[in-house]
Amino acid sequence: MLLVMIVAIPLAMTLAAMVCPWSPWLGRASGLASAGVLALGIWLSALTMTTPRWGAAHLMRADSLSAFMVVVIGSVSVLATSFTSRTMSQEIASGATTARHARHYVILMQVFITCMLIAVLSANLGVVWISIEATTIATTFLVSHRRTSGAFEASWKYVILCSVGIALAFLGTVLIYYGELHASGGHVASLNWTSLMAAAPHLDPRVTRLGFALLVVGYGTKVGLVPMHSWLPDAHSQAPAPVSALMSGVLLSVAFYALLRFRAVVQIALGPTFPRVALLMVGVASLLVATAMLIAQRDLKRMLAYSSIEHMGLMAVGAAVGSPLAIAAVLLHVLGHGITKAVLFLSAGEIYQLEGTTEIDRISGLLARRPVLGGIFGFALMSLVAFPPFSLFVSELSMARAEVDAGLSWVVAVSLACLAVVFAAVLRHGRHLLMGSRGDGESPSVLDRSAASMLVGALVVCVALGVLSWPVQSLLWHAAHQVTP
Amino acid sequence: MNTAYVSALDVTAGLVLFAAVMTLWRRGVRTIVSILGVQGLSLSAVALVLAIHEHDTALLVTGGLVLVLKGIVIPGLLLRASRLDPKSRETRPLVNVPASLVAAAVLIVLSYVVSARITSLAPSDATRLVPLGMATILVGYFMLVTRRRAVSKIVGLILVDNGIGLVAYLLTSGVPFIVELGSSIDVLLVVVVLQFLMVSMGRHSDVDVLTERRELRD
Numbered sequence: 106m107l108l109v110m111i112v113a114i115p116l117a118m119t120l121a122a123m124v125c126p127w128s129p130w131l132g133r134a135s136g137l138a139s140a141g142v143l144a145l146g147i148w149l150s151a152l153t154m155t156t157p158r159w160g161a162a163h164l165m166r167a168d169s170l171s172a173f174m175v176v177v178i179g180s181v182s183v184l185a186t187s188f189t190s191r192t193m194s195q196e197i198a199s200g201a202t203t204a205r206h207a208r209h210y211v212i213l214m215q216v217f218i219t220c221m222l223i224a225v226l227s228a229n230l231g232v233v234w235i236s237i238e239a240t241t242i243a244t245t246f247l248v249s250h251r252r253t254s255g256a257f258e259a260s261w262k263y264v265i266l267c268s269v270g271i272a273l274a275f276l277g278t279v280l281i282y283y284g285e286l287h288a289s290g291g292h293v294a295s296l297n298w299t300s301l302m303a304a305a306p307h308l309d310p311r312v313t314r315l316g317f318a319l320l321v322v323g324y325g326t327k328v329g330l331v332p333m334h335s336w337l338p339d340a341h342s343q344a345p346a347p348v349s350a351l352m353s354g355v356l357l358s359v360a361f362y363a364l365l366r367f368r369a370v371v372q373i374a375l376g377p378t379f380p381r382v383a384l385l386m387v388g389v390a391s392l393l394v395a396t397a398m399l400i401a402q403r404d405l406k407r408m409l410a411y412s413s414i415e416h417m418g419l420m421a422v423g424a425a426v427g428s429p430l431a432i433a434a435v436l437l438h439v440l441g442h443g444i445t446k447a448v449l450f451l452s453a454g455e456i457y458q459l460e461g462t463t464e465i466d467r468i469s470g471l472l473a474r475r476p477v478l479g480g481i482f483g484f485a486l487m488s489l490v491a492f493p494p495f496s497l498f499v500s501e502l503s504m505a506r507a508e509v510d511a512g513l514s515w516v517v518a519v520s521l522a523c524l525a526v527v528f529a530a531v532l533r534h535g536r537h538l539l540m541g542s543r544g545d546g547e548s549p550s551v552l553d554r555s556a557a558s559m560l561v562g563a564l565v566v567c568v569a570l571g572v573l574s575w576p577v578q579s580l581l582w583h584a585a586h587q588v589t590p
Numbered sequence: 591m592n593t594a595y596v597s598a599l600d601v602t603a604g605l606v607l608f609a610a611v612m613t614l615w616r617r618g619v620r621t622i623v624s625i626l627g628v629q630g631l632s633l634s635a636v637a638l639v640l641a642i643h644e645h646d647t648a649l650l651v652t653g654g655l656v657l658v659l660k661g662i663v664i665p666g667l668l669l670r671a672s673r674l675d676p677k678s679r680e681t682r683p684l685v686n687v688p689a690s691l692v693a694a695a696v697l698i699v700l701s702y703v704v705s706a707r708i709t710s711l712a713p714s715d716a717t718r719l720v721p722l723g724m725a726t727i728l729v730g731y732f733m734l735v736t737r738r739r740a741v742s743k744i745v746g747l748i749l750v751d752n753g754i755g756l757v758a759y760l761l762t763s764g765v766p767f768i769v770e771l772g773s774s775i776d777v778l779l780v781v782v783v784l785q786f787l788m789v790s791m792g793r794h795s796d797v798d799v800l801t802e803r804r805e806l807r808d
Contacts, residue, residue, distance in 0.1 A: 164768075231769030238776045245783050249790070257791050261740075264787070268747055268780050269734060275773065276727070276754050280708065283761045287712055295766055311707045 107149060108160030108167055111175060112222050114141045119215040127204040131211050132190025139186045139218065143179025150176055150580050159228070166228035166298060169583035170436075174225035174362050177440050180566075181354035182218050184447040185347040187559055188454070189214065192347055195458055201251065210250055210345075217243040217351065221359045231296045233363050234271070234278055237327060240356055241267045247348040248340050259336075259343035266336040270326025274363075277319030281370070284308040284316065298366065305373035305590075314379055317371045320364065321383045327360035329414050330421055331390040338398075341410035342463070346454020349406065353413045353450060354443035361417065361439070365424060365432070369588040377427055384425035389519060391418030396523040400530045405453050405463040408534055409446065412489060415527055416442045422516055423504040431507035432585035434500045437577070441488070441496035441567055448485040448563050452478060455552055456538075465534050469541040478552045479539050481560045486535045488567050490528045496570035596715050598639045605632035606756050607698070607722040610729040610749050614690040617680045619741045623668045626745055630660030633752050637759050640716065648767045649759070656755065659774055664748060664781050671785045672741050685736040694729055701725040708761070716760045723760060726753030740788045744781060751777050 118138040122131055150172040152158060157168040167175075193207040202210075217240055224236035241264060249260040278296070286294040288307035294300065326333035341349045364384075371380045395415035402408040416438070423435040453463065455478055460468050472479035488495035501524070508517045570577060609629035613622045637653030640646070685693065701724035709717040730749030733742060758765050765773075 229766070229769065231765055232772060235769065235772030235776055238773070239779075242776065242779045242783055245787070249787065252790075254791070257787060261784075261787050261791075264780060264784055265734075265743060265747065269731070269750065272747075272750050272754060276757065278769075279754065279758045279761065279765060282765055283708070283711075286762050294762075296769065309711050312711055315704075315708065 106160060107145065107152070108158065108165040108226050111142060111145045111149065112165075112219060112226065114138050114145070115215045115219040115222065119212055119219065122208060122211040122215060125208075127193070127208040127211070129190040129194055131208065132186075132193055135189055135211055135215060136183065136187040138215070139179060139182040142218070142222070143176065143183050146172060146175035146179040154579070154583055160226075163297075164228060164232070165226045167226055168587045169580060170362070170365070170585075170587040171225045173436060173440075173580055173584040174359065175222065177358060177443050178218065178221050178225070178355050180440070180563075181351060181443045181447045184444070184451060184559060184563055185350045185354070186214060186218075188347045188350075188451050188556065191553075191556060192345055192454060196345075206250065210247065213243050213247050214348070214351070217247065217356075221355060224359050225362055228297050228299070229295065230298060230301065230363070230366060231278060231282070233366070234275055237324075237360055237363060238268070238271050238275075240359070241271070241327075244340075244344075244348065244352060244356070248344045250345050250348070251343065253343075256343045259339040263336045263340040266333060267326055270323050270333045272323070273319045273326075274323025277316045277323055277367075280312050280316035280319065281308070281367070284312045284374075287312075301370050302373070302590075305370045308370075308374035310375055313371055313374045317367060317375075317380060318383060320367050321387060324360050324364045324367075325387050325421075328357050328364065328421070329391075329417050330387040331394045331414070331418075332387075334391065334394070334414050337414060338407045338410040341413070341450075342404060342406040346450050346457070349409075349454075350447035350450040353410065354447040357413060357417055358420075358439045358443060361420060361424075364421075365435075365588045368424060368427065369590055372427060373590050381425045381427060384421050385513075385516065388418045388421030388425055389516065391415070391421065392520060392523045396526050396530075399527055402530075402534065403465055405456065405465055405468070405534075405538070406450070408465070408531070409449050409453060412527070412531065413442075413446060415523070416446075419501065419504065419520065422520060423507065425516075426504075426507045426511045426513065427589060428507050428511060429582065429585045429589045430510070431504060432589055433578075433581040434503035434507060436581050436584055437496060437570065438500035438504070440577075441500055441570055444563050444567055445485055445488045445495070445497065448481065448560050449489060452482045452485065452560060455556075456482070465537055468538050470539075472539040473542050475552070477557050481552075481557065481564065483535065483539050484564050485560075486531060488564065490531050491524070494571045495567045497567075499571045595639065595643045599636065599715060599719065602632050602635040602639060603719045603722045603756060603760065605629070606636065606752060607726050607729075610726045610753070611691070611694050613733060613745060613749065614694055614729065615687060617687070619672045619679060619739060620669065622680070622742065622745055623665050623672060626668070626748060627661055627665035629749070629752055630662075630665065631657065633755055633759075634661055636756060637764065640759055640763055644763055646763055649764045652764050652767065652770050655771070655774055659778055660748070660752065660755075664778065667781055667785055668741060668744060671788060674789075680737055680739055680742050683737050690732070690736065693732055694725075697728040697732060698725040701728055716763075720757055720760050723753050723756030726750075726756060729753075740784075744784050747784075748777070748781070 153169045153172045196202040220236045220239045245260045249256045285304045288304045329337040395411045398411045420435045423431045491497040612625045634657035641649035702721045705721040734746035
């Protein structure tokens, strides 16, 4: 019942937005709906700590990993949807959009959130695939919301590349299903997580190997891992800020969640080496490519997008290790990165409103002119490059420790080298944006108190996650144990 | 009965791959879309033949669904999109037609090599034909990479999907029904979305549509 309720909240909000005309209240209501999802997610985490819960005639299942993902989706969508009425009112005022499109935007945001919630709460790994593919469809129109030729180009690339990529994941799913069917003697197979885990020791190694390779490339496309990452910077830079926040903050991680589940199955079937090599290859490649692209980046939102690829690469490397410590660190990283990236994209949206551009060269002296916005952006950048006491520092440190424990010291060396370069590159761009002075006095938009306090609150949460171990730590451990056999 | 089943399966599954290769051979966009429709019908025939042979009701429903969706609705949508520009042809593919056909031959051989490790697990009349599905997938990817028109790209995407469908029916008599249903709806929606983008951009009359635009880059 609880599981159905979690999905029903954004669904009800979708229906409400379908019948009501646009007003700022619609935007505020969708913020409240996300807060409801977050609250239920936290409750669900407490309930699933010991035993998983089932719902909707065994179509839905939540263990602590699913519950944790609901919390992540809830937290980032609270941030993103709270900015809905603000962003849309600004766009309507400036003539960039109409009330009709603003309403479509609210509807699609809620459909998007619903799909992600179904993906993490579904018992069936086939349904996980369906909902992740459905997020592509919902977000296409959100990416092209501005209706410029650049936005349409980005959406086109996004749909084509993601559909092509995720089709591979479907083929991989079919092969795993075939293996399951064969392992059970051709009688019962369902792609259900529990039955798949039960059948895992008997899966045929050759079929499983091929299937997992397809899954890594396929879901890797949605995660934004090299070699299928090229849609990501375009889509994230063209979408409205709250959409970029949701896509970068959680959508990538939801696709990553599917990989974590399959990794566990494959680890039982094949032993740890094969999934480790596969994930290390895409993870390290993503790290290297993203680092190289970050150095010379000239656009603020594209810089943030490449940083997402970098963080996803780090998570893939962490998942490759596969020990409970590594997975727990990856999950903490998912949450910390989601919140930090949401704050960054939302404040980048404010900067765009203020300056009319996201080109780094054309923005400077933010801190002097807009101390609150500049300060939030600066602290969020520090969180992004994993300054202590932000939680990304803790998760990166724990991942490095897990990698050393697993005898992968060379991986730690490569990651640290990349992180050092990223650190320097991001801070150089950040300094250009924040420091210096440019006296042009008047600016059209002011970050109001409630919006600013949301962003500051989110950064405080990031610090709290890094400093306090209770109550997140036990949740992380339980969640990690779900996918570490 | 059994030989009729085997030959029906051979013919229908063979038609799926044959249609895929035909899409590489023809240049008229409308012709390509019609061939895609034939492929959808053959794919549903594969599902129906298997369903009748194995007395599988879920697969029978799936076959009907595929018949309507991939045989009629999706080709219909694409035909309507291409009607805006009746003379549209794939004029400058990155790889010309004869070379594409040679490539298709290579891809078919490759798919036999890849499929051998899968089918050896449970050899049967159906799994024997899995290479045809794999080849359809590869031809679809080839089309996506080498054809420039927006409609051709969408056709490539659907070829990949049909190929995966064929592999799924032959290997496992279809994935669980709920997954089949959901993935069919997804495919339909993707086609609708892509068609919408194509129309919104209003670039039908240009030869190298969206795919060559380079506004966004680093």
